[in-house]
Amino acid sequence: MSSTFFTASPHWRWLILAYFFLGGLAGGSYFLATLLDLFGKGRDRRLIQLGYLIAFPLVCVCGLVLTVDLGRPERFWHMLVQSETFRPMLKMYSPMSTGAWALLLFGGCAFLSFVAVFAERGWRGWPLLRQLSPPAFVGRLVTVIGALLGFYVAGYTGVLLAVTNRPIWADTTLLGLTFLISAASTSAALLILLGSWGGASDDSIDALERFDASVLVLEAVVIAALIASLGRIATVWLNGWGLLLGVMVLGGIALPLYVRLRGRGPRRAIGPALVLLGGLILRAVIIFSSDQLT
Amino acid sequence: MLGGLNSFYLLVDKPEVYGLPPDPRLPSRNLKSSAVWSVLGAAIVALTSLISFRNRGSRDV
Numbered sequence: 192m193s194s195t196f197f198t199a200s201p202h203w204r205w206l207i208l209a210y211f212f213l214g215g216l217a218g219g220s221y222f223l224a225t226l227l228d229l230f231g232k233g234r235d236r237r238l239i240q241l242g243y244l245i246a247f248p249l250v251c252v253c254g255l256v257l258t259v260d261l262g263r264p265e266r267f268w269h270m271l272v273q274s275e276t277f278r279p280m281l282k283m284y285s286p287m288s289t290g291a292w293a294l295l296l297f298g299g300c301a302f303l304s305f306v307a308v309f310a311e312r313g314w315r316g317w318p319l320l321r322q323l324s325p326p327a328f329v330g331r332l333v334t335v336i337g338a339l340l341g342f343y344v345a346g347y348t349g350v351l352l353a354v355t356n357r358p359i360w361a362d363t364t365l366l367g368l369t370f371l372i373s374a375a376s377t378s379a380a381l382l383i384l385l386g387s388w389g390g391a392s393d394d395s396i397d398a399l400e401r402f403d404a405s406v407l408v409l410e411a412v413v414i415a416a417l418i419a420s421l422g423r424i425a426t427v428w429l430n431g432w433g434l435l436l437g438v439m440v441l442g443g444i445a446l447p448l449y450v451r452l453r454g455r456g457p458r459r460a461i462g463p464a465l466v467l468l469g470g471l472i473l474r475a476v477i478i479f480s481s482d483q484l485t
Numbered sequence: 486m487l488g489g490l491n492s493f494y495l496l497v498d499k500p501e502v503y504g505l506p507p508d509p510r511l512p513s514r515n516l517k518s519s520a521v522w523s524v525l526g527a528a529i530v531a532l533t534s535l536i537s538f539r540n541r542g543s544r545d546v
Contacts, residue, residue, distance in 0.1 A: 192507070193508075194506030194507060194508045194510060195506075195507050196506075197504065197505065221537055222530075222531075223534065226531065226534045226535065226538060227534075227538055228537050230534075230535055231538045232538075235538075284497070284516065286511060286516070299487075308489045312531060313544060319530050321516050342527040342530075346523040346526065346527065347523070349519065349523065350515075350516065350519040350520055350523060353515040353516070353519040354512045354513050354514075354515050354516050354519070356510070356512040361512060361515060364518040364519045364522055365519075365522055366519065366526065367520065367526070368519075368522040368523050368526040371523050371526040371527060371530065372529075372530065375530045375533075375534075397541075398537050399537070401537045402533060402534050402537035402538070403489035405536075405537065406530065407531060407532045409529065409533070414525075433506055444504055454514070470505040481535055
Protein backbone atom coordinates (compact mmCIF):
# COMPACT_ATOMS: atom_id res chain seq x y z
CA MET A 192 0.00 0.00 0.00
CA SER A 193 1.22 3.51 -0.79
CA SER A 194 2.44 5.61 2.14
CA THR A 195 -0.10 8.25 1.12
CA PHE A 196 -2.83 6.08 2.67
CA PHE A 197 -1.45 6.80 6.14
CA THR A 198 -2.19 10.52 6.06
CA ALA A 199 -5.22 12.48 7.24
CA SER A 200 -7.58 14.17 4.80
CA PRO A 201 -7.86 17.98 4.78
CA HIS A 202 -11.62 17.43 4.19
CA TRP A 203 -11.89 19.82 1.29
CA ARG A 204 -15.50 20.20 0.21
CA TRP A 205 -17.65 22.09 -2.26
CA LEU A 206 -16.00 25.48 -1.73
CA ILE A 207 -12.64 24.11 -2.79
CA LEU A 208 -14.25 22.29 -5.71
CA ALA A 209 -15.88 25.58 -6.74
CA TYR A 210 -12.54 27.37 -6.45
CA PHE A 211 -10.69 24.78 -8.53
CA PHE A 212 -13.37 24.93 -11.23
CA LEU A 213 -13.92 28.70 -11.31
CA GLY A 214 -10.18 29.43 -10.97
CA GLY A 215 -9.60 27.30 -14.06
CA LEU A 216 -12.33 29.19 -15.92
CA ALA A 217 -10.96 32.59 -14.85
CA GLY A 218 -7.37 31.80 -15.79
CA GLY A 219 -8.37 29.97 -18.96
CA SER A 220 -10.74 32.69 -20.18
CA TYR A 221 -8.06 35.32 -19.64
CA PHE A 222 -5.25 33.48 -21.39
CA LEU A 223 -7.51 32.57 -24.31
CA ALA A 224 -8.62 36.21 -24.61
CA THR A 225 -4.98 37.33 -24.53
CA LEU A 226 -3.86 34.80 -27.15
CA LEU A 227 -6.77 35.87 -29.37
CA ASP A 228 -5.91 39.50 -28.68
CA LEU A 229 -2.27 39.07 -29.67
CA PHE A 230 -2.57 36.54 -32.46
CA GLY A 231 -6.21 36.62 -33.58
CA LYS A 232 -8.08 38.74 -36.13
CA GLY A 233 -9.92 42.02 -35.84
CA ARG A 234 -13.27 40.25 -35.94
CA ASP A 235 -12.36 38.36 -32.74
CA ARG A 236 -12.78 41.58 -30.75
CA ARG A 237 -16.17 40.66 -29.28
CA LEU A 238 -14.91 37.28 -28.06
CA ILE A 239 -11.74 38.87 -26.64
CA GLN A 240 -13.82 41.38 -24.70
CA LEU A 241 -16.03 38.60 -23.35
CA GLY A 242 -12.94 36.73 -22.15
CA TYR A 243 -11.68 39.76 -20.22
CA LEU A 244 -15.16 40.60 -18.94
CA ILE A 245 -15.76 37.19 -17.37
CA ALA A 246 -12.23 36.66 -15.97
CA PHE A 247 -12.40 39.46 -13.39
CA PRO A 248 -15.80 38.58 -11.80
CA LEU A 249 -14.75 34.92 -11.71
CA VAL A 250 -11.46 35.67 -9.95
CA CYS A 251 -13.38 37.81 -7.43
CA VAL A 252 -15.65 34.85 -6.68
CA CYS A 253 -12.53 32.66 -6.34
CA GLY A 254 -11.04 34.98 -3.71
CA LEU A 255 -14.35 35.09 -1.87
CA VAL A 256 -14.77 31.32 -1.90
CA LEU A 257 -11.22 30.74 -0.62
CA THR A 258 -11.69 33.30 2.14
CA VAL A 259 -15.00 31.79 3.25
CA ASP A 260 -13.39 28.33 3.31
CA LEU A 261 -10.77 29.46 5.83
CA GLY A 262 -11.48 28.57 9.44
CA ARG A 263 -10.95 32.24 10.32
CA PRO A 264 -11.98 34.19 7.19
CA GLU A 265 -11.04 37.56 8.71
CA ARG A 266 -7.40 36.43 8.77
CA PHE A 267 -7.18 35.78 5.03
CA TRP A 268 -4.49 38.44 4.66
CA HIS A 269 -2.07 36.26 6.62
CA MET A 270 -1.78 34.22 3.41
CA LEU A 271 -0.16 37.25 1.79
CA VAL A 272 1.48 39.35 4.52
CA GLN A 273 3.48 38.43 7.61
CA SER A 274 1.41 39.68 10.52
CA GLU A 275 4.35 40.92 12.63
CA THR A 276 6.73 42.36 10.06
CA PHE A 277 4.18 43.17 7.33
CA ARG A 278 6.59 41.74 4.79
CA PRO A 279 5.20 39.60 1.98
CA MET A 280 4.35 36.06 3.06
CA LEU A 281 5.79 34.18 0.11
CA LYS A 282 7.12 30.63 0.33
CA MET A 283 8.41 29.56 -3.06
CA TYR A 284 8.35 25.88 -2.06
CA SER A 285 4.62 26.03 -1.24
CA PRO A 286 2.11 26.03 -4.13
CA MET A 287 -0.53 27.32 -1.68
CA SER A 288 1.59 30.38 -0.87
CA THR A 289 2.65 31.14 -4.46
CA GLY A 290 -0.90 30.41 -5.59
CA ALA A 291 -2.35 32.98 -3.19
CA TRP A 292 -0.01 35.61 -4.62
CA ALA A 293 -0.66 34.50 -8.19
CA LEU A 294 -4.39 34.81 -7.58
CA LEU A 295 -3.97 38.33 -6.18
CA LEU A 296 -1.74 39.51 -9.02
CA PHE A 297 -3.89 37.79 -11.62
CA GLY A 298 -6.90 39.57 -10.10
CA GLY A 299 -5.06 42.86 -10.60
CA CYS A 300 -4.35 42.16 -14.28
CA ALA A 301 -7.91 40.89 -14.80
CA PHE A 302 -9.25 44.10 -13.24
CA LEU A 303 -7.16 46.30 -15.55
CA SER A 304 -8.28 44.37 -18.63
CA PHE A 305 -11.88 44.45 -17.36
CA VAL A 306 -11.72 48.26 -17.08
CA ALA A 307 -9.99 48.48 -20.48
CA VAL A 308 -12.94 46.75 -22.15
CA PHE A 309 -15.32 49.40 -20.77
CA ALA A 310 -12.93 52.14 -21.92
CA GLU A 311 -12.82 50.53 -25.36
CA ARG A 312 -16.59 50.73 -25.51
CA GLY A 313 -16.50 54.45 -24.77
CA TRP A 314 -17.29 54.19 -21.07
CA ARG A 315 -16.83 57.49 -19.19
CA GLY A 316 -14.60 58.80 -21.95
CA TRP A 317 -11.33 57.93 -20.25
CA PRO A 318 -9.04 57.56 -23.27
CA LEU A 319 -6.03 56.83 -21.04
CA LEU A 320 -7.65 53.58 -19.94
CA ARG A 321 -7.56 52.37 -23.54
CA GLN A 322 -3.80 52.09 -23.08
CA LEU A 323 -4.56 49.08 -20.90
CA SER A 324 -5.45 46.92 -23.89
CA PRO A 325 -3.25 45.79 -26.80
CA PRO A 326 -1.79 46.96 -29.13
CA ALA A 327 -0.72 49.67 -26.65
CA PHE A 328 2.55 48.69 -24.94
CA VAL A 329 1.08 48.86 -21.44
CA GLY A 330 -1.87 46.79 -22.62
CA ARG A 331 0.42 44.13 -24.10
CA LEU A 332 2.43 44.04 -20.86
CA VAL A 333 -0.67 43.70 -18.67
CA THR A 334 -2.27 41.00 -20.80
CA VAL A 335 0.90 38.93 -21.27
CA ILE A 336 1.66 39.00 -17.52
CA GLY A 337 -2.02 38.30 -16.80
CA ALA A 338 -2.06 35.37 -19.23
CA LEU A 339 1.03 33.82 -17.62
CA LEU A 340 -0.59 34.26 -14.20
CA GLY A 341 -3.81 32.84 -15.65
CA PHE A 342 -1.94 29.70 -16.72
CA TYR A 343 -0.50 29.53 -13.21
CA VAL A 344 -3.89 29.90 -11.49
CA ALA A 345 -5.39 27.27 -13.79
CA GLY A 346 -2.66 24.69 -13.13
CA TYR A 347 -1.17 25.26 -9.68
CA THR A 348 -4.17 23.72 -7.92
CA GLY A 349 -3.19 20.33 -9.34
CA VAL A 350 0.43 20.83 -8.25
CA LEU A 351 -0.86 21.80 -4.80
CA LEU A 352 -2.69 18.46 -4.56
CA ALA A 353 0.46 16.62 -5.62
CA VAL A 354 2.44 17.92 -2.62
CA THR A 355 -0.13 16.97 0.03
CA ASN A 356 0.92 13.33 0.56
CA ARG A 357 -2.70 12.24 0.14
CA PRO A 358 -3.82 9.12 -1.79
CA ILE A 359 -4.29 9.67 -5.54
CA TRP A 360 -3.21 13.34 -5.28
CA ALA A 361 0.39 12.64 -4.31
CA ASP A 362 0.60 9.37 -6.23
CA THR A 363 0.89 11.12 -9.58
CA THR A 364 2.63 14.21 -10.92
CA LEU A 365 0.08 14.81 -13.68
CA LEU A 366 -2.71 16.61 -11.78
CA GLY A 367 -1.35 20.09 -12.58
CA LEU A 368 -1.23 19.18 -16.26
CA THR A 369 -4.71 17.62 -16.08
CA PHE A 370 -6.26 20.70 -14.44
CA LEU A 371 -4.52 23.06 -16.85
CA ILE A 372 -5.73 21.18 -19.94
CA SER A 373 -9.21 20.93 -18.42
CA ALA A 374 -9.16 24.69 -17.69
CA ALA A 375 -8.37 25.31 -21.36
CA SER A 376 -11.21 23.08 -22.60
CA THR A 377 -13.82 24.40 -20.13
CA SER A 378 -12.84 28.05 -20.72
CA ALA A 379 -13.06 27.61 -24.47
CA ALA A 380 -16.48 25.98 -23.95
CA LEU A 381 -17.63 28.89 -21.77
CA LEU A 382 -16.45 31.44 -24.33
CA ILE A 383 -18.17 29.50 -27.15
CA LEU A 384 -21.45 29.53 -25.20
CA LEU A 385 -21.24 33.20 -24.22
CA GLY A 386 -19.87 34.22 -27.61
CA SER A 387 -22.72 32.49 -29.43
CA TRP A 388 -25.24 34.42 -27.35
CA GLY A 389 -23.16 37.62 -27.10
CA GLY A 390 -22.66 38.47 -30.74
CA ALA A 391 -19.19 37.01 -31.44
CA SER A 392 -18.47 36.36 -35.12
CA ASP A 393 -19.02 32.87 -36.53
CA ASP A 394 -15.40 32.78 -37.60
CA SER A 395 -14.22 33.46 -34.03
CA ILE A 396 -16.50 30.75 -32.65
CA ASP A 397 -15.29 28.32 -35.34
CA ALA A 398 -11.67 28.98 -34.37
CA LEU A 399 -12.47 28.45 -30.70
CA GLU A 400 -14.38 25.24 -31.48
CA ARG A 401 -11.39 23.90 -33.42
CA PHE A 402 -9.18 24.74 -30.47
CA ASP A 403 -11.57 23.11 -28.01
CA ALA A 404 -11.77 19.91 -30.09
CA SER A 405 -7.97 19.62 -30.12
CA VAL A 406 -7.73 20.27 -26.38
CA LEU A 407 -10.48 17.73 -25.64
CA VAL A 408 -8.51 15.03 -27.47
CA LEU A 409 -5.46 16.08 -25.46
CA GLU A 410 -7.50 15.96 -22.24
CA ALA A 411 -8.56 12.37 -22.95
CA VAL A 412 -4.91 11.41 -23.48
CA VAL A 413 -3.87 13.19 -20.27
CA ILE A 414 -6.60 11.48 -18.22
CA ALA A 415 -5.46 8.10 -19.60
CA ALA A 416 -1.87 9.00 -18.68
CA LEU A 417 -3.03 10.10 -15.22
CA ILE A 418 -4.71 6.75 -14.58
CA ALA A 419 -1.66 4.89 -15.92
CA SER A 420 0.67 6.95 -13.71
CA LEU A 421 -1.32 5.91 -10.62
CA GLY A 422 -0.50 2.26 -11.31
CA ARG A 423 -2.08 -0.11 -8.79
CA ILE A 424 -3.48 2.84 -6.82
CA ALA A 425 -5.92 3.49 -9.68
CA THR A 426 -7.85 0.47 -8.38
CA VAL A 427 -9.32 2.76 -5.68
CA TRP A 428 -11.45 4.10 -8.53
CA LEU A 429 -13.12 0.70 -9.00
CA ASN A 430 -16.24 2.17 -7.43
CA GLY A 431 -18.78 4.93 -8.00
CA TRP A 432 -16.02 7.55 -8.42
CA GLY A 433 -14.43 5.55 -11.21
CA LEU A 434 -17.83 5.19 -12.83
CA LEU A 435 -18.33 8.95 -12.59
CA LEU A 436 -14.91 9.51 -14.17
CA GLY A 437 -15.92 7.19 -17.01
CA VAL A 438 -19.17 9.12 -17.43
CA MET A 439 -17.13 12.33 -17.50
CA VAL A 440 -14.83 11.02 -20.25
CA LEU A 441 -17.78 9.81 -22.32
CA GLY A 442 -20.16 12.71 -21.64
CA GLY A 443 -17.68 15.55 -21.15
CA ILE A 444 -15.14 14.68 -23.86
CA ALA A 445 -16.33 12.01 -26.34
CA LEU A 446 -19.92 13.25 -26.71
CA PRO A 447 -18.98 16.94 -27.21
CA LEU A 448 -16.49 15.86 -29.89
CA TYR A 449 -19.22 13.81 -31.59
CA VAL A 450 -21.71 16.71 -31.34
CA ARG A 451 -19.14 19.06 -32.88
CA LEU A 452 -18.65 16.70 -35.80
CA ARG A 453 -22.38 16.25 -36.36
CA GLY A 454 -24.16 19.32 -35.08
CA ARG A 455 -24.79 22.90 -36.08
CA GLY A 456 -27.33 25.54 -35.07
CA PRO A 457 -29.15 24.97 -31.78
CA ARG A 458 -27.14 21.81 -31.10
CA ARG A 459 -24.01 23.94 -30.97
CA ALA A 460 -24.63 24.76 -27.31
CA ILE A 461 -24.91 21.13 -26.17
CA GLY A 462 -21.22 20.28 -26.62
CA PRO A 463 -19.79 23.25 -24.65
CA ALA A 464 -22.36 22.74 -21.86
CA LEU A 465 -21.26 19.09 -21.56
CA VAL A 466 -17.59 20.11 -21.54
CA LEU A 467 -18.26 22.52 -18.65
CA LEU A 468 -20.12 19.86 -16.70
CA GLY A 469 -17.33 17.39 -17.43
CA GLY A 470 -14.70 19.78 -16.06
CA LEU A 471 -16.66 20.11 -12.83
CA ILE A 472 -17.11 16.34 -12.50
CA LEU A 473 -13.41 15.69 -13.18
CA ARG A 474 -12.40 17.93 -10.27
CA ALA A 475 -15.11 16.48 -8.01
CA VAL A 476 -13.86 12.94 -8.67
CA ILE A 477 -10.24 13.88 -7.97
CA ILE A 478 -11.00 15.87 -4.80
CA PHE A 479 -13.72 13.76 -3.21
CA SER A 480 -12.45 10.27 -4.10
CA SER A 481 -9.21 10.95 -2.22
CA ASP A 482 -11.05 12.52 0.70
CA GLN A 483 -12.93 9.28 1.31
CA LEU A 484 -9.78 7.18 1.66
CA THR A 485 -8.67 6.48 5.27
CA MET B 486 15.33 8.59 3.84
CA LEU B 487 13.60 11.86 4.75
CA GLY B 488 16.62 13.63 6.17
CA GLY B 489 16.73 16.40 8.70
CA LEU B 490 13.66 15.42 10.72
CA ASN B 491 15.69 14.88 13.90
CA SER B 492 13.37 12.02 14.83
CA PHE B 493 14.29 8.42 15.49
CA TYR B 494 11.79 5.57 15.72
CA LEU B 495 12.75 2.09 16.84
CA LEU B 496 10.11 -0.32 15.57
CA VAL B 497 10.02 -4.00 16.44
CA ASP B 498 7.45 -4.82 13.77
CA LYS B 499 6.41 -3.54 10.36
CA PRO B 500 5.62 0.22 10.32
CA GLU B 501 2.01 -0.49 9.26
CA VAL B 502 1.41 -2.25 12.59
CA TYR B 503 1.99 1.09 14.31
CA GLY B 504 -0.11 3.01 11.80
CA LEU B 505 3.03 4.40 10.18
CA PRO B 506 3.68 4.53 6.44
CA PRO B 507 5.92 1.75 5.09
CA ASP B 508 7.83 4.08 2.78
CA PRO B 509 7.48 7.68 4.03
CA ARG B 510 8.36 10.46 1.61
CA LEU B 511 8.44 14.21 1.76
CA PRO B 512 5.32 15.77 0.20
CA SER B 513 7.48 18.23 -1.71
CA ARG B 514 9.04 15.45 -3.77
CA ASN B 515 6.38 15.96 -6.46
CA LEU B 516 6.77 19.72 -6.75
CA LYS B 517 9.38 19.94 -9.49
CA SER B 518 8.04 17.22 -11.79
CA SER B 519 4.43 18.43 -11.36
CA ALA B 520 5.51 21.97 -12.22
CA VAL B 521 7.45 20.79 -15.28
CA TRP B 522 4.44 18.84 -16.58
CA SER B 523 2.19 21.88 -16.02
CA VAL B 524 4.56 24.20 -17.89
CA LEU B 525 4.70 21.69 -20.73
CA GLY B 526 0.88 21.62 -20.77
CA ALA B 527 0.73 25.42 -20.86
CA ALA B 528 3.13 25.46 -23.82
CA ILE B 529 1.03 22.86 -25.68
CA VAL B 530 -2.20 24.80 -25.00
CA ALA B 531 -0.59 28.04 -26.21
CA LEU B 532 0.73 26.33 -29.34
CA THR B 533 -2.64 24.68 -30.05
CA SER B 534 -4.41 28.02 -29.66
CA LEU B 535 -1.94 29.73 -32.02
CA ILE B 536 -2.54 27.09 -34.67
CA SER B 537 -6.33 27.27 -34.22
CA PHE B 538 -6.52 31.07 -34.14
CA ARG B 539 -4.04 31.83 -36.95
CA ASN B 540 -4.84 29.07 -39.39
CA ARG B 541 -8.29 30.00 -40.72
CA GLY B 542 -7.82 29.22 -44.39
CA SER B 543 -9.07 31.56 -47.10
CA ARG B 544 -11.18 33.62 -44.69
CA ASP B 545 -8.08 35.19 -43.15
CA VAL B 546 -7.98 38.97 -43.22
